[in-house]
Amino acid sequence: MKKTALLGFGNPVRSDDSVGCYVIEQLQRRLPANPDLIILDMGTSAFEVLFQLQGNERILLVDGVINTGEPDGTLYHLPAAEVEAAIQDDPMVFLHSLKWDQALSYAKKILRDDYPEDVGVYLISITNTKLNLGMSPAVLAAAERLVGIIADRLGLAVQPAVAPAAAP
Incomplete structure (x- = not known):
């Protein structure tokens, strides 16, 4: 297996926005230990992405996305090149408010051949980002599907889930 880092993003107290953290938590619990695999809950930080990329051959990021116009739970897989291409080069970006997509773009410039x-x-x-623990049923179901998709992509067997209750 390629040396891989899995990074999940989200806010665990903002309902469906916790989906990236949930997927990472499930992968941490349900995938077998592997020395070539790092699984990190990044929370709402993004600048740290820069430090997790170096030394890995493969990086997979997981997050919720709002304002898609699609139903909650719709799953998207984007190559990083598509995300990086959408970023405007802003030399005045405040690093403490850097988002992971911006971090990818800057990392590519900084790391060059090590990217x-x-x-x-x-x-x-997602649409529900209200203060609440737990996710809506559609987002929770998509998160569980994604756990399986990522495990398959890594060529690893995933243990069965014990899913938390969905938010009302």
Whole structure:
């Protein structure tokens, strides 16, 4: 297996926005240990992405995405090149408010030849970002599908889930 880092983003107290963290938590619990695999809950930080990319051959990011116009739970897989191409080069960006997509763009410039060739982004469409623990049923179902998709992509067997209750 390629040396891989899995990075999940989200806010665990903002309902469906916790989806990236949930997927990462499930992968941490349900995938077998592997010395070539790092699984990190990045929370709402993004600048740290720069430090996780170096030394890995493959990076997979997971997050929720709002305002897609698609139903909650719609799953997207984007190659990093598509995300990086959408970023405006802003030399005045405040690093403490840097988002992971911006971090990818800057990392490519900073790391140059050390930037991983295999970078992918998985997004799940969400609308509920209210203060609440737990996710809506559609987003939770998509998160569980994504756990399986990522495990398959890595060629690893995933253990069965014990899913939390969905938010009302």
